[in-house]
Amino acid sequence: MSRSYHVAVVGATGAVGVEMIKTLEKRNFPVGELSLFASARSKGKTLVYKGQQLPVQELTHDCFKGVEIALFSAGASRSREFAADAVKAGAVVVDNSSAFRMDADVPLVVPEINPEDIKLHKGIIANPNCSTIIMLMPLWPLHRAARLRRVIVSTYQAASGAGAQAMRELEDQTRDVLAGRPAVPKVMPHRYAFNLFSHNSKVAENGYNEEENKMVKETWKILHDDTIKVCPTCIRVPVLRAHSESIVAEFEKPLSVAQARELLSKAPGIKLVDERERNLFPMPIDATEQYDCLVGRIREDLSHPNSLALFVAGDQLLKGAALNAVQIAEHLIA
Amino acid sequence: MSRSYHVAVVGATGAVGVEMIKTLEKRNFPVGELSLFASARSKGKTLVYKGQQLPVQELTHDCFKGVEIALFSAGASRSREFAADAVKAGAVVVDNSSAFRMDADVPLVVPEINPEDIKLHKGIIANPNCSTIIMLMPLWPLHRAARLRRVIVSTYQAASGAGAQAMRELEDQTRDVLAGRPAVPKVMPHRYAFNLFSHNSKVAENGYNEEENKMVKETWKILHDDTIKVCPTCIRVPVLRAHSESIVAEFEKPLSVAQARELLSKAPGIKLVDERERNLFPMPIDATEQYDCLVGRIREDLSHPNSLALFVAGDQLLKGAALNAVQIAEHLIA
Numbered sequence: 001m002s003r004s005y006h007v008a009v010v011g012a013t014g015a016v017g018v019e020m021i022k023t024l025e026k027r028n029f030p031v032g033e034l035s036l037f038a039s040a041r042s043k044g045k046t047l048v049y050k051g052q053q054l055p056v057q058e059l060t061h062d063c064f065k066g067v068e069i070a071l072f073s074a075g076a077s078r079s080r081e082f083a084a085d086a087v088k089a090g091a092v093v094v095d096n097s098s099a100f101r102m103d104a105d106v107p108l109v110v111p112e113i114n115p116e117d118i119k120l121h122k123g124i125i126a127n128p129n130c131s132t133i134i135m136l137m138p139l140w141p142l143h144r145a146a147r148l149r150r151v152i153v154s155t156y157q158a159a160s161g162a163g164a165q166a167m168r169e170l171e172d173q174t175r176d177v178l179a180g181r182p183a184v185p186k187v188m189p190h191r192y193a194f195n196l197f198s199h200n201s202k203v204a205e206n207g208y209n210e211e212e213n214k215m216v217k218e219t220w221k222i223l224h225d226d227t228i229k230v231c232p233t234c235i236r237v238p239v240l241r242a243h244s245e246s247i248v249a250e251f252e253k254p255l256s257v258a259q260a261r262e263l264l265s266k267a268p269g270i271k272l273v274d275e276r277e278r279n280l281f282p283m284p285i286d287a288t289e290q291y292d293c294l295v296g297r298i299r300e301d302l303s304h305p306n307s308l309a310l311f312v313a314g315d316q317l318l319k320g321a322a323l324n325a326v327q328i329a330e331h332l333i334a
Numbered sequence: 335m336s337r338s339y340h341v342a343v344v345g346a347t348g349a350v351g352v353e354m355i356k357t358l359e360k361r362n363f364p365v366g367e368l369s370l371f372a373s374a375r376s377k378g379k380t381l382v383y384k385g386q387q388l389p390v391q392e393l394t395h396d397c398f399k400g401v402e403i404a405l406f407s408a409g410a411s412r413s414r415e416f417a418a419d420a421v422k423a424g425a426v427v428v429d430n431s432s433a434f435r436m437d438a439d440v441p442l443v444v445p446e447i448n449p450e451d452i453k454l455h456k457g458i459i460a461n462p463n464c465s466t467i468i469m470l471m472p473l474w475p476l477h478r479a480a481r482l483r484r485v486i487v488s489t490y491q492a493a494s495g496a497g498a499q500a501m502r503e504l505e506d507q508t509r510d511v512l513a514g515r516p517a518v519p520k521v522m523p524h525r526y527a528f529n530l531f532s533h534n535s536k537v538a539e540n541g542y543n544e545e546e547n548k549m550v551k552e553t554w555k556i557l558h559d560d561t562i563k564v565c566p567t568c569i570r571v572p573v574l575r576a577h578s579e580s581i582v583a584e585f586e587k588p589l590s591v592a593q594a595r596e597l598l599s600k601a602p603g604i605k606l607v608d609e610r611e612r613n614l615f616p617m618p619i620d621a622t623e624q625y626d627c628l629v630g631r632i633r634e635d636l637s638h639p640n641s642l643a644l645f646v647a648g649d650q651l652l653k654g655a656a657l658n659a660v661q662i663a664e665h666l667i668a
Binding site: 150151152154156170171174175178189190191194195196197198200202203206207208209216229230231232233235237238239240244246248257276277279281283284285296297298299300301302303304307309311 | 484485486488490504505508509512523524525528529530531532534536537540541542543550563564565566567569571572573574578580582591610611613615617618619630631632633634635636637638641643645
């Protein structure tokens with residue numbers, strides 16, 4: 001019999017944590033023991049895994065005894081505080097936060113793209129930012145064929161990227177607005193119901209917000225090529241849990257629409273949704289709860305040679321977070 | 335005393351028609367007589383202008399007697415059927431539909447950009463597509479300074495562009511989804527509540543939909559320069575009545591962020607909303623019922639020299655339609 005592992009989910013009650021547990025179950029990850037950790041607030045809660053009620057335990061510095069794989073999704077400050085404890089206890093950490101992504105000795109991995117980086121880990125492997133993953137999924141097979149030189153991307157990001165509270169805020173506030181009650185932003189900085197706004201992360205010196213700067217730097221690290229130019233615009237739209245992105249990609253070599261469609265139709269983790277007659281293209285509701293990223297609207301860039309336009313939608317909580325982390329864990333034990 | 339005009343609004347009960355009437359009133363257009371036309375279905379309805387209930391009359395081939403200015407917003411097929419009747423009766427038609435926009439003898443006008451084209455009319459002046467207007471409003475002052483060469487634009491389009499019924503569908507369907515009832519698309523081809531989809535116009539041979547192809551060709555006509563390359567992606571988002579657009583614009587000459595901000599801060603019809611510290615940028619709810627287009631997120635394109643990124647939000651029913659038409663009428667009588 002093949003061996004099984006003691007797995008921990010840190011941030012188990014969060015939007016991503018819940019999906020990590022479901023994904024471990026659905027993909028039949030060889031879990032021997034599953035430990036669920038969250039902040040003291042969640043102590044006493046239980047969560048279901050394979051029909052069993054498992055207790056949520058308090059995340060502490062010495063909670064990781066015996067844990068072999070720790071999937072962290074409790075925010076960057078928690079990762080900074082507790083990941084080293086998990087590593088010291090002998091676990092490999094797959095961290096969904098931004099805490100270690102740019103550290104030189106931490107691999108940043110999308111398993112369909114750079115699985116070979118996993119083995120370079122020194123205890124921690126980072127899960128990229130959700131928008132970066134969803135952008136690179138369709139770009140990777142095209143990059144391999146024609147060498148990506150420049151990307152202009154505008155995102156249509158869901159509430160889930162800001163957590164379960166933001167998803168609830170979008171629903172509650174929309175209910176309020178429809179009932180003629182005032183919209184009161186609590187989690188998000190601006191009204192979210194029937195509105196959209198620039199991504200709610202700090203704007204850096206260069207005029208780009210943190211989310212956008214992540215998309216640039218993480219692309220360089222994942223593709224091992226910092227000569228690729230990326231110009232991102234990150235926008236939150238009133239959608240619950242799948243991110244969409246409008247992408248224009250310039251390549252070194254010519255790449256026809258037919259070639260791109262052929263490459264994408266064979267690419268793992270990608271599903272082509274590109275039916276011009278039916279006006280059926282990737283939509284966040286169709287990407288929701290799907291492992292695959294939906295890709296369509298593949299067409300020649302009218303404004304530049306060797307350039308293609310496309311549209312992608314991917315479940316922010318799955319391929320953008322929980323699924324990618326579990327896939328990394330699957331490679332770890334393979 | 336200055337003279338006043340017999341004005342007609344065709345499509346008076348539609349989302350744009352209602353705004354045309356309000357805009358005539360708010361801007362104190364010298365209306366002597368106001369005739370409101372719509373299809374037979376709306377006969378018997380009344381609409382308020384300056385506190386008076388005005389009857390909605392049936393649009394017929396001989397309804398335009400005495401009309402001097404006819405603002406049409408009843409769809410392209412109605413314009414094709416009735417605009418000539420209005421012209422024959424002696425009126426100048428300002429047409430909000432796509433029916434005549436690309437006709438060589440019909441000026442296509444954004445009054446802030448090419449007002450001089452108005453006087454070339456032969457009875458009909460066309461109002462551009464809403465997405466085109468809202469894109470060109472911030473690009474025009476930059477184009478004059480540095481000569482626009484290429485635009486990559488992704489839109490975040492509101493329900494209003496598909497009319498009052500689509501706005502109601504978005505609200506009703508969202509109410510249904512929040513109550514756990516199924517979402518039933520009737521006006522739009524796809525579920526609209528908490529979702530987004532590629533623009534609901536026919537996809538042409540080149541892979542671009544009608545809305546996108548309009549943005550390309552109308553830009554050429556308005557700016558009198560078909561060497562400007564445009565790559566548009568048009569997306570409907572669950573927002574009620576203001577369109578937003580993420581724009582990357584390449585120029586022939588260098589143009590700094592500071593210069594662009596200076597030019598835009600002085601440009602008529604533009605309001606800068608670009609507060610990096612407060613993360614306050616253009617949002618559709620802030621653009622709603624505003625005449626000005628809100629512009630912000632002005633920053634250097636990280637991927638190309640002489641290129642800027644920016645974000646614009648403009649009221650689709652006002653600057654995208656009714657306001658622009660009334661402004662054309664104001665120029666006509668000036």
